[in-house]
Amino acid sequence: MTQSDATMTAQAGGKRLLAGTSVPFYWAAVGVLALAGMLITDSYVQHVLILCFLWCMVAAAWDLTLGYAGIFNYAQIALFAAGAYATAMLTLKFGVPPVAAIIAATAITALLGLAIALPCLRLQGEYVALFTFAIHLAMPPLIQLAKGLGTGGTMGLMGVPPIKFFGLTFGPLNKIGWYYLALTAAAISVYVIYYVVLRSRTGRAFVALRDSANFARSLGINEFKYKLLAFVLSALVTGFAGALYAHYTSVVTPKILGNEFILLAIVMLAIGGIGRFPGAVLGAFVVTILNELLRDAGTYRLLILGILVVLTLLLLPQGLASIWERVSRRKHKARTKLKE
Amino acid sequence: AIVGATAPVTAQADTIKIGAPIPQTGPFASDGGVMEKAIKLAVEDLNKAGGVLGQQVEVTFFDIGDLSPDKLQAAAANLIDRGKSDFIVTGYGGFGPDIPAFCPQGVPFIHNDAFTSVVDMMNSMGCTSIFNASDVEASYGKVMFDQLAALGHQFPNKKIAIVHGPYEWESGLTKAMADAATAQGWEVVMNEEVPYESVQWQGILSKIREAQPALVHIEVLDAGLTYTFLQQYFDNPVKGAVVNAGYAASVPAFGDVVAQGKVEGVLGMTLSAQLPGPEGDAFIKRWQAAYNETPPWSLAAQLYDEVNMWAAAVKTAGSASDHAAVVKALKEMSFKGLTGTLKFDDKFKIPTSDASQPAFLFQVHDKALKPLMIGTRKTGDFVMPDWAK
Amino acid sequence: MQAESLHSGRTAAQVAAAPIMALDRVSKQFGPLKALDGLSFDIRSGEILGIAGPNGAGKSTLLNVCTGVLKPTSGALSFEGQAVAGLAAHHYCGLGIARTFQIPQIFSSMSVEENVATGALFGPTERLASGAIKDRVDEALAITGLASQRRQPAGQADLLTRKRIMLAAALATEPKLVFLDEPLSGLNGEEVDIFVALFRRLHSARGLTLVVVEHKVRALADLSDRILILNAGTLLCLDRPEAMLRDARVIDIYLGARNFA
């Protein structure tokens, strides 16, 4: 990147935060995964990676609000569920074709994000966290109460139809298809969040507001507008991920609002490190894969996972991202040395 | 990266692999524990007896934790595509998510969800290899009320009060029960749904006392919840009223409560259990020998039967890997097991009846569940508990 | 008034100059306390207006009101003839009003240059081409003497640099009117001189109107065209520095006899 680019493509949080994650590097990584897709035949491995991709979207979107915009948003899984339920209800109750349903669901979730964000902007820091978490808690009972509207209550919604386009059908067994579908969705979402939004003027505003709201306002940054924007963008991606999840598993139940789900999501950010790309994304991969690797452990699985979380946080409080940064800082140093 | 995510990678050619997706962690772990024990026991016994078609059986367990949809997808991919299991067995596989996950695989799969909507989905999705080795909640609701009515107990009046959880299983069962009751001229004075986080029963109990019913039925698939209800009910019970704690009374998690005599005199039910008689007693001994505890009434014998029924089907089919043949055999055979004679109907479930797989009605007596009714057969006498007098 | 205008303001143009900002009976109430009590005065365009007064007189509050951080409880506030009292803080910047803070504020996770660029990115009402932004940033960095540190992470900057960054960012918004809240506090002799010189340069080179709140009175006096003394939220006097320094009331309540009598 030329010096002037570096300045002007207002990288959120400065070059340091994006060290060693240049655009070509990113697409190279995506390319490797794409190739891997051709080599992997074991459908279980495929499944796990599909989950990784979906979780990447959730984690990245969450990182956008929690890490970069500094909004304590804990309604993330609620929004994920909203996306999943929206598409499930649209396809099952109203016979909307899946692709259209997914688009609609994404939009609906974005609107929901807006609806949640509006009151949040009246609240002080931590209360945003509590408010949004309360919304998360409110979901299952509301779903049960709204059974009449076709939420399927505690039972959930079964048989969400597979996505079809260009004559391709993405059924539960079409793991290869899903692998590439999810990979594409994730690659684009993550790219948009970290390389487009966060490096744009908008991303600069998010970080500025996070670091010092007073100063940011005095420089003409519209706090209301940008906080809202951060929330909506994040909700959009999250809803998209949720919708995909619904079609992938073809089932939506309130179970996705249970403890394990949100805890895992938080653990991803914890292990990855928030507000420091590619922390959250790494976190999504590591945790999802770890969680499957630990299957053998049976009853001990979650115990071990918990211990790992605690240790990671104690040994590297900034998450894996900090290692990443150290490495790439060294690379950077090396490079500058060469120049001299 | 994920190589070794399942237990046995070292499997000789002459073993038959079967997979068991069960909840080993999370809120359902207590049932999962029993499923695991029962399946292990069945497999052990099969292998001791020389295996199936001379091949040893090897079981892989897969934790489906909180039963969230992707876990069942994972289970299917893991146990079938990678574990190469020829048979999938479980107590309950998530009440729904298991069907789309396993249906397309064509591998024989026996579960015990006992959910009308699950059975409907099995059929609407045209699954030909998934079996529900019991009846569905609606039937049990009716059967249970008939059993209560057949107790020969003189109810002071014909009023029934019902409290049930939010699951369709609970609401479906109690609805059927209420219908049965009204059909027999009873009045349903209350049929209220409660969420799982309930701990505050005063309001509901007041309503019950107000109605003064002769029969109080609570159907919540959660031992703790049922227990808190009973506890608070006992503080000020309705005189002369019979209390039925439904299925929860027979789940493993309720065992200690029963054993400590905290719920003496309460009624309960289960879908299927080892019938009395030599086989049943042998099974109990076998279980005690293996785990030095008496088997719980629910899930233990049920899963033992599921495994053995499959083994029998394999014998008829002549090969475990010929899934179509095994499925065909399962569909056609009528298997004499611990819980009765298992014969699937055209909806791939087993209609409960004395002839097939009868439901049990218990009463807690001397810190244990005593069968009062097995199907329509009376096997014990109802004793009016002191607290109700 | 006559007398005043004769001596004050350096050029005739400035004397005539219309007020860039005007306050009319502005009050700010905090519970029982009237932090600002019916203040009325003009800020002339192109002048350097010093504001001083006892601690707790309401100087910061005044700045917060003039820059939209706080809404006046009553009274009118106009900028270039347009009423601005109700507007949200970020609009003020678009109008050409910038400020710095008594406690230095920076974006700690950005580099020095990114801090400044943020001002250029959001300050102007209409977006600038990245070329234009770059020029602005370079200029702001140059004039505040940060050019050499542009790459450094702002988080570890010391007080002086923080003040510079804050000012540079404010300048990058191309303001017409800049409010500075105690810009010299915590600076030693040489540093004070550096900053005073810097303000002069801004004033002359850019024709900026500066409003400076400061307790370092001598520096303030030699910087400002006029000085406003605030006391308990009211205007005690608004006059040429020399006059102010000799004013008995000011000495009594603010300057203290020892150094100024």
Add this chain to the structure above:
Amino acid sequence: MTQFLEVIFGGIAQAAAYSIIAVGLSLVYGTARTLNFAHGALYTTGAYISWILTVGYLGLPLWLAVLVLIPILFSIGVAIETLMLRPLRGGKNWRVTAMMVTLGLAFVLDNANLILFGAVAKPMPAFIEGTVSIFGVTVSAYRVAVLIIALVIVALLEVFLNRTRFGWAVRAVAQDIQGARQVGIDVNRIFAFTFGLSVVLTGMAGLLLSPIFLISPQGGWEPFLKAFVIVVLGGLGSTRGAIAAAFFLGLVEAMVVYQLGASWTMPVWLVTLLLVLMIRPQGLLGKGQSEAAG
């Protein structure tokens, strides 16, 4: 009328129980600004330990069990604080990392309990049998006892926090750690002590409530979530607020169950919460942030 009283009493008894848990949560939040996600798991752990002490193995009488339990719980709390939270404190965005560590801890405790004690819910005997009748309302003596004990505990805590120098120190630390050190407050000791105290509170709640609910590995989450709502409603870090909120919600719950049906409880709780946050962003009794000067 008696029914109404029954309902009200039920609500109050419930609320008292919640308030012990909530106050503990609020205490730690108030000082260390850490939302302790392991609070529920610690509640369960407390219950299991008391199970071991009483019916489980040692068969101690209640009073003795309590005497043994308190120091155990306290040292657990202190250990967690010193080993897991202190190292993080002061680090970059430590509040988030601290919260996440407690989350990890919750995983560990939950599943450790699952493995150690099995998934099967454990009943505890009520330490006081029988029922009493108040204004013609028959209630179990034990629930009355719980109510009284809870009120006493909470009252003691209130006095402790607002009348003692320790309470002052707690508030000082909450507001400015270095400032607190400058006036000679041993900050680390305060953190350790409050965390220990909060574990004692939640653990005691575990002991008190286990005869009413069964003890099960996941059993802590329900109380935790309710305590959470209470703490938010009461205003973060305000014990008094937490107590008020606990009783308010307890009664609301009782009335809702009686009038609308139990499935409305959680929605009504949360709607109340959301409304309160809208009207009073700092909770019922939380301290207001007035606009800052300068």
Add this chain to the structure above:
Amino acid sequence: MRASSISISERGTLLSVRDIDVFYDDLHILHGVSLEVGEGELVGVVGANGHGKSTLLKAVCGLVPVASGDILYAGESIRRRSVSELVERGLVYVAEDRRLFPDMTVRENLLLGAFLARGRGHEQTSLRRVFDLYPRLAERQEQLARTLSGGEAQMLALGRGLMSAPALLAIDEPSLGLAPKLVDTMLETIAELKNTGTTILLVEQSLGLIDGIVDRVYRLEEGIISGGAARAAMAMADHR
């Protein structure tokens, strides 16, 4: 004057900093700094900002760890002592950034100054003393500290320090943000404190301000200390 003309040798040394080094992670701030403060002395440390003055005071008061070297207070090493022990023994730090308790009232902030036994002893007298010194605080007793103006906050900070009944008061840039008149008052206060027997270590930006009141001055530049000669003569000259 009399006090200032007396040299350390006649009075005992209260504080003696011996060749200390201080780091913030890998940032080396203080390089082998040494200084001496005698009983009842008023010693100044001046230096441009960012050069380590605050760090020095914090190190002395146990608020930041000392990597090497030693600090003696009343003859014994306090390098490993906890801050509360030091406060209890009268070694009190008044921070440049005030470190008040924002959501407590002015009064509560002051009372917390007397948290330890030492201060609690003279709580009421100290309180009265602070209120005569700064009537403004008396007026604002019930106002929340967060809403104080810059200067008021500074007064409260020093007031809170006094509440601990200090034997050695380490004051960091007290003039920061104060009106000129108040700067005088502040310095007079400090001089008076000294005369009432409190030993003072005073940090300021520039000598100019404190020239008149200090006995001796050290200069701290980029973490290296120099000066420290008795300034009695010069101080007298100043006052003529």
